[in-house]
Amino acid sequence: MNLQDFLNANPVDNLTEDVSISPRFKDEKGNPLKFTIKAMTPGEFEDIRKKATQIKKGKKVEFDNQLFNLSIAINHTVSPDFRNAESIKKLGVATPEDYVQKVLLAGELSTLVQKINELSGFDVAMNDLVEEVKN
Structure with missing residues (x-):
């Protein structure tokens, strides 16, 4: 199999993983409850980044990190x-953003x-890439 065949057989638009994010989430038997996450495509990442970026007066750029993470x-x-x-509705909040802040600790x-960023390919350190290129 060459790289082109690999890419064709492994699209990233439906890449998911079950992850544990906190020891707080356990079932009645003490087993960890896992979140199912999906990877971001480059387009999705860019859309979220743009949503969290605002240009203010004087062309000052402001980035809302909280909105970025919630999104x-x-x-x-x-x-x-x-x-x-x-x-x-059950928790008495109005938006998904409010809901997340009501049910998850910081x-x-x-x-x-x-974990979502890692699944999306943001987990590779620059030093690891340099070593890979050397080999």
């Missing part, structure tokens, strides 16, 4: 469904976003 979590978590209208959200 990644909401758009790339398959299960649980942070957009579930019944769950949003560190849990950070870990979830980190």
